[in-house]
Amino acid sequence: MNAAVVLFPGSNREGDVASAIKRITGKAAKIVWHADEDLPSGTDLVVLPGGFSYGDYLRCGAIAARAPIMTAVREHADRGGLVLGICNGFQILCEAQLLPGVLQRNAQLRFMCKEVYLRVERSDTPYTRRYNAGDVLKIPVAHGEGNYTADEETIKRLEGDGRVLFRYVSPEGKTDPKWNHNGSTNAIAGVLSDKRNVLGLMPHPENHVDPLIGPTDGRGLFESIKTVLEAA
């Protein structure tokens, strides 16, 4: 598996995700500069990491979505390649229109760093193969603008097509406004592209992979990717 992590000015979780990939797949990810025009040859997973690209000035992800490297990322996605956007990466994917919808300010208008509970909605995707549908994962979030929303028709389509991959739920796995910390529509935490090769999610699975530091519920996501890519 050949992962490429894109580094934008202001990215700050590129190291966290790169070390999670190394830890789980045994292979180091390449760091790719935003101003480059090509992905390293053989790249089969592109990661847009968390952070505050361009300071989140203007709109989160808006400037990064127009970086030179994004043309190559779009082509990779069009070919069916895997693209994973975490937190700011999710915002960039939405701004680049590789995923529908937008991420607004959290409903309570504050940045939130805490562990939340996510329900895996399906396990037949490249990102969740190693989970079971209905699994409840404890994963941290760290964002001020993670409140996912889209027009009614889009939400309906996403739900109808089974493209909502993760949802904020109670520890028992029930949807409950009390456990939807940022007020996302339908408690959506992560969505897939129509071909299901592009995933954007707000929580940080890369921060829950090391048993010495905390829970390890995030490992399954990287293990799933590894399984899929190594079988390919």
Added chain:
Amino acid sequence: MNISNTVKITPELVAEHGLKPDEYERILKLIGREPSITELGIFSAMWNEHCSYKSSKVHLKTLPVTGKIVIQGPGENAGVIDIGDGQACIFKMESHNHPSYIEPYQGATTGVGGILRDVFTMGARPIACLNALRFGSPDHPKTRHLVSGVVAGIGGYGNSFGVPTVGGAVGFHSRYDGNILVNAMAVGIADTDKIFYAKATGVGLPVVYLGSKTGRDGIHGATMASAEFGEGAEEKRPTVQVGDPFAEKLLLEACLEIMAKGCVVAIQDMGAAGLTCSAVEMGAKGDLGITLDLEKVPVREEAMTAYEMMLSESQERMLMVLKPGKEAEAESIFKKWGLDFAIVGHTTDTLRFLIRHNGEEMADLPIKELGDQAPEYNRPFTETPKLPVLDASNVPAPKSLGEALEKLVASPDLCSKRWVWEQYDHLILNNTVQRPGGDAAVVRVHDGPKALALSTDVTPRYCEADPFEGGKQAVAECWRNLTAVGATPLAITDNLNFGNPEKPDIMGQFVGCIRGIKEACLALNFPVVSGNVSLYNETQGRGILPTPTIGGVGLLKDFQNSATLAFKSSGEAIVVLGDTRGWLGQSAYLATIFGREEGAPPPVDLAAEKRSGDLVRDLIAKGRVTAVHDCSDGGLLVAIAEMAMASGIGATLELSPGGIPPHAFWFGEDQARYVITAPALALPEIEAAARAAGVSAMRLGLTGGEQLILPGERPISMAELKKRHESWLPDYMAAKN
């Protein structure tokens, strides 16, 4: 001499620059002529309290600053200590009090930005931030606004910059109504052989300006920070700078890259008094002159004068002296990160600070004297009178211990600060072993197993009642918190916040606290390696509580061998190590339940601190204890409740021993104590170890159940207690209580 002197220097102008008439006389004598307006500005920047430490220096010199592990003590951008394996920890704490009161969000962001710069200027990659915040009374109309802005600002900067904010302290007291305190601490890691200093060496080398452009923001910021607030402090808003964490993140990456490539001779961040202070520091420390050509300084506003450029406190800027021939390589790195890079001057052998603007000489001053000859005052002080020891029998008992406990854990000072630290990214970098809410934060160093323990501490009401004991206590409590997670305490940074030093009683508080800090640092082998002094924290003549915040760093050889405060399982013994006498003077019990701040604070027996701390560290290392918590505000019962709330496991407590009233036993704040838990089988060994160490060990009860049970009282539901503990702050911020 050909200095442009277009503005007449009047006594009023001198006063506006915060310079006293005798200080102006000193300037005249030093340069032998009337200064230009630019020169007057430079003197005001260098000689204000904030930059020159003129009132505090004579006392700061008495602090212990050396030790086996000290690589760099106070005087550089930050302190540096050796943590073994060729690694150094670089850290410092600094205040941003005045700006944060005027504009809480930007004041706090620039406080965090400034301290991060201090750390990475020395070549360290920041791994953690902490802070200590003091706000006015919750009832004060501005408090909510200030809490909201400061917390958002600290988070806004650190979260974007990409460093975890792992710990801190938040307190409330009416004495901070007009002067809140925002003390920010940053901690970084570097290789011991790759540390960078401000001292320039070599003549004729390029002086390079890096980072963001210079604007008119923050002019006279340091001068503002060196005066009391009167009415209309808000009018000073234009002196507050605006933080740009995005620019700082780029500056960090570019600086570390340029350092790794071996381009840098000397480096200094532009903090207070910007270009002036950084250039003078680099030259004066290296016995060199500096010549600057200001037309080369990147600016973001038109027609800036030399005066404005020299005094601007625009953020996210650095000054460097480069190795000859490295200009092109350094420039390409900065251009890659989209940052300004300009050669703005050079080093000279003249020992003059020469400022030219479009070829015209605007200032020509002796560089060493600018720093060294700043006025130094040994201000008169009066010792704070000792308060009588309050006898526990003069403090009423509560209706029930349980009810008092419920009030204490839901009080502004002792309630959960989750609402605050959930706004800080405390997980980024994947090294946060112990998160906020414990005795100390624990942060893994690289891939471990080594880790650092970090804590910020002070009990201002103790310092007010007895500066000497309060100063001791701040250091001892920090040492204790690091010990409670199993770390060996190494060194501290101090952030000394006081009122107007020109008042002898305030100066007395300062001197008393310094003496206490000194004595504790010596006894606990805990040197001061960096720090900051913030004076004039007064509004309309009313000073803050003396608040010498202590930020400590400890070392864990293996973080898996650390302790946490949560109970681990049912049926374990709860034991207090250290003597309990029931000291209620200046206790949280007295203040919270009865609104009384009276009596002498608990004395700190440093030998006892050392005995109990060394014992606890040893027990943790040997794996003999299952939970450890330092015993401080609120005494034993609050400590036990915190351990229970952190775990969801309750406890059944025994009758307190005779001879001490129960409320004094459970809520007294005697120092040098830890509460531990251990399986019953391990108790004899622990008690034997305690006896051998000369530390008393007393069994208090057993863990278990879902209630906290005190003899003869209605059981307290843990869920209910935790709810009260967690809800005060969010309810307050939502204006529900």
